[in-house]
Amino acid sequence: MNARRRAWLTATTAATALALTACGTADSGTTAPGANDDGGGSDSGDRTIVNVVKLAGGDWFNRMEVGNQEYAQEHSIRVDQTAGDDASEEKQIAVLNDLIAQRPAALTVVPNSPESLEAVLKRARDTGIVVITHEAPGITNADANLEAFVNEDYGAHQMDLLAECLGNEGSYAHVVGSLSVASHNMWAAGALERAGEEYPDITRVADPISSEESQETAYNRTRELLATYPDIRGFLGSASTDVAGIGRALEEAGRQDDTCVVGTSTPAIAGNLLESGAVDVITAWDPALAGQAMLAAAELLLAGEELTDGTDLGIPGYESLGQDPDVPNSFFGNAWIDMTNENKDDYPF
Amino acid sequence: MTADVHAERAATSRRPGLAALRGRNNEGVLAGVILLLLLVMLVVEPSALTWGFAGDIIRSGLVTLALALGLLLIIISGGMDVSFTAIAVFSGYATVRLMTDLGIDGRVWPFLLAAAIGCALGSLNAVLVARYRMETLIASLGTQVIIRGFLLAFVGSTYLATLPPQLDSVGTTTIFRLGSSPVNIVVVPVALACVALALILRRTMFGRGVYAVGGDKESARRVGFHVARVQTGIYLLAGLFAGFAGMVHVVLSRHASPFDLVGMELNVIAAVVIGGALDRGGRGSVHGTVLGVLLVSLVQNSLVRLGISSYWHVLVIGLVILVGVAIQARSNARGAKRPRILEEVTP
Structure with a gap:
């Protein structure tokens, strides 16, 4: 009996948590109409960009979220990070599908499997959402794919x-x-x-x-x-x-x-x-900086500018982007970091 | 029916030596396959067969074996489980997290606590299977996701690189060395767990019940087993073993990561099935499972030594597993006429 109650408790907690998060994001969609309407225009203070990562939690993406929030504060935009509860492409597709309906200004995506996201990212771009990906070489349905390095x-x-x-x-x-x-x-x-x-x-x-x-x-x-x-x-x-x-x-x-x-x-x-x-x-490479570089690239595109060979995103390691001559939407920085016993404490992730 | 069984028994008793060698769950054949593999290694790369090699196999098979015990119970009872890795990682990680947060330490009780947590998580499966009569595979698919999701969302998602010092010392305690390889003290509790499960299966009424439920639920009910109660016991006990296995993994690898273990279900399932437990239920033994684990970790840990290019590893491992499962499946087809429960009846 106890076990049964516990099972129900778990299920209800999970359901409530899900409902709450869903409401939260939906609200932000309605209170920030600027973000919905002018995907290509002004730097509205309420602009929302959503960062979709491989897996919720984990040091790596927690660190990316730290970078996201730093950037959001500096540029007074709103950045949310979200992901499925396991690193599967199905969960990521479902998350992206839900997000398209909420019309964020841009999506910065770290795909679990680039090929499987092509269709859903195409739908996002068709509705006017700017899509920036990371660690997705060869992806076609993204405005830009940003790699930390070659x-x-x-x-x-x-x-x-x-x-x-x-x-x-x-x-x-x-x-x-x-x-x-x-x-x-x-x-x-x-x-x-x-x-x-x-x-x-x-x-x-x-x-x-x-x-x-x-x-x-x-x-x-x-x-x-x-x-x-x-x-x-x-x-x-x-x-x-x-x-x-x-x-x-x-x-x-x-x-x-x-x-x-x-x-x-x-x-x-x-x-x-x-x-x-x-x-x-x-x-x-520092996930915080990678997250910020994606946001910077998204903002640049939203401001109507273009990414080219040599673009400066203003993020360390991404000051002079390289462009892949064969794949025009593929850009890379020079952003690797070396960590030894001496300097490891500078990188809390 | 009875005549059939007697005919079958007569047939086997005509060549008692062979039948005895083969073993009830093909353990003999399996041991033969393992010997054959070792022989091949001896011919191809004699320098690879060292005591250190044996030590490495023990080390790499320990976690698989610990995980396999709980699964064996479930598979004998005709069920299938994929949630045991999630239960294991939850129990191991949550215990270490608790110890770290509260600043407490210990050597033995963390194993017991992890087993208790595993038992509690196993109760989820028990409720779904015994009370709501859900298909075991489906139920455990659901609980796997719930348990892992709960772990990542509420317990923690960070990698704990350092264990509390006393617990960590268990991971560095060596009972003896096999060549260059230290054999960890954790071998002892895992061996005890094997013996305990073997005794439960062979010497208790509950153990008889596990085989009976796996053979045929309706028959089991008619001979007087309370099927739901037996199933509840199975899933609680399986959770207990999984929780214990989670701690074995944590201690041996000397870190706790919530992203470990989940994903290696198929390896463990393969080891148990090769060891003679069939997904149709009613069959299987602890020593068969030990041999199954031995075969799988033997193959997995010999390919680099044999100089086989890593591009071939997955193929070779897949082939050996296929052969192992095929041998069992063939004997199962042959044995389909003999209900397991009748084999023990003395004429």
Whole structure:
């Protein structure tokens, strides 16, 4: 009986919470008619931009929300962040469908799967909503897709960091979140190419290895790599938990001092491994700045201006956008950051 | 019907050696497959077969095994569950969150608390399945989303990189080393959980009930089992094991993340099914499940060692799982004529 009551309580709480959020957003739609009517015009103080992210919560998108609110205050607009409760494209499509009816001035979207959002984003643009995406290379139904950097350059930069740590020689393994994540594999390719060009004594022991985006799998694969290639000295990680799994395995094997680990991660995840020295450098782009850059790009388009090669969004790392010559709606900044044990406290995400 | 069964028994008793080797749930065949794989490795890459390898397999199989125990109960009873990973991650994460927020610490009680939380969450499934007679897969699909949503919205969504010191010390306590690989103390409670479940299944009336409900609900009811009560027990106990498994995961990986575990259901389901528990119900054993987990983690943790390109990993793992499930499915087709409950009856 108790259990039954608890189940009902959970369901009702969830339903109430949903109803409340829905009301909140609907209200903002009606009280801010300026945002509805002149999608291409004046800088109305009540303009609403909605930031749709992969998954609600999590350090990464919480940090993006911090950036959003900073920007909203400075430019006196309203920014809401929303997402489905799991990282599925279906949930994201449903969220976007609901938002179209509320007519925000612009949407800044971080898609779970760019291809699956094409149809719903087209509908949004058809109703006059400006659509800016992030981490969606090749998306067609967006006014602009903004990347923090060119993926291959970022991979090459990670190789530079690894080479510096290794003293320009040694063998390494590259762990990717999945063999089907485009960006991770571009980083791996960029790193390998840089090694081939600049560091002849650095070799990769095997094809990129998948961690299935799981820290536990990254740990297990690292143990296997250590057993199979006893003289391996370098590790590159791609998913944010990869370096954490790698670092743990190296610590347990007592190899943290004679190995170098470089990878994409956040201080929240890899902070104490940076302290112990099991992980040497983590690289990333700051989601707060990425969120702000998307908002800045949206505002620029709403003001009737255009994004071109060299546009300055006024956000650090996005001061001179590059434009992909083949894909005209694709822009990239130069916004990677390197974090070591010394400066990790400057990046609270 | 009875004549049929006797004929079947007569047929098996004519070659008792073989039948005994095969085991009631094909455990013998499974052990054979594992030996064959090891033999292949011995030929292809003899240097890979080390004690350290054995240690790594144990380490990587522990969480899967802990998760598989609760699922085994449900699958024997003819049900299917996909909410156990959500229950596990909820219990493990919420316990650590509570400890961190309140500043309390401990070594043993966090496991018990996580198991209790898991048991409470399992009651959701119990209510839906036993009281409202909902299809088990559908019910658990729903509870998985609710539990995970509740976890992210109300308990927390941040990655906890550091565990409370005493709890963390469990994750670094080694009982002995296999070659280069430390074997963690957590092996002991997981082994105890296996023994406990095996005893429950084989030695208690409740355990008989689990098999009976899985074989045929109506028959189970007619021989005097209270089906709803047995199902309630199953889902509460499964939740308990899932909660415990969540803590095993947290302690071994030495972090707590609300985004872990969910997504690895299929791995665990595959291990349990390969271990001889069939989704039709009424069959399965703890030692079969242990072998199933062993096979899955053996394959998963040997491909880099064998020098197989990672582009082939998913394919190879898929093939081995398919072979494992096919062996079980074939024997199931053969055994369809023999109701499980009658096999134990001495003529």
